[in-house]
Amino acid sequence: xxxxxxxxxxxxLLDAMYFINMFQTHCVRQFxxxxxxxxxxxxxxxxxxDIKARNPEYSVGDIAKxxxxxxxxxxxxxxxxxxVV
Numbered sequence: 001x002x003x004x005x006x007x008x009x010x011x012x013l014l015d016a017m018y019f020i021n022m023f024q025t026h027c028v029r030q031f032x033x034x035x036x037x038x039x040x041x042x043x044x045x046x047x048x049x050d051i052k053a054r055n056p057e058y059s060v061g062d063i064a065k066x067x068x069x070x071x072x073x074x075x076x077x078x079x080x081x082x083x084v085v
Contacts (some may be wrong), residue, residue: 040071 002046044067051066052058 043067043071043074 030056046071047067048063055062055066
């Protein structure tokens, strides 16, 4: 059974509005994540591959522990460098 034209058009508009809303929500989320990325995340991004290369048997949790230990040693100085740059 075919739907009347106005119902079909209405559904198309609702689908388009839903898509636009989802796209805007995604863009806002990505922007917020970019703003609130802390120095620790930048630090992890730079050093995670090195730890994985040196210790291929480490699990994700072991790598996180090692990054935490390294961060305790470097922490404040790294934050200052990241904010200046």
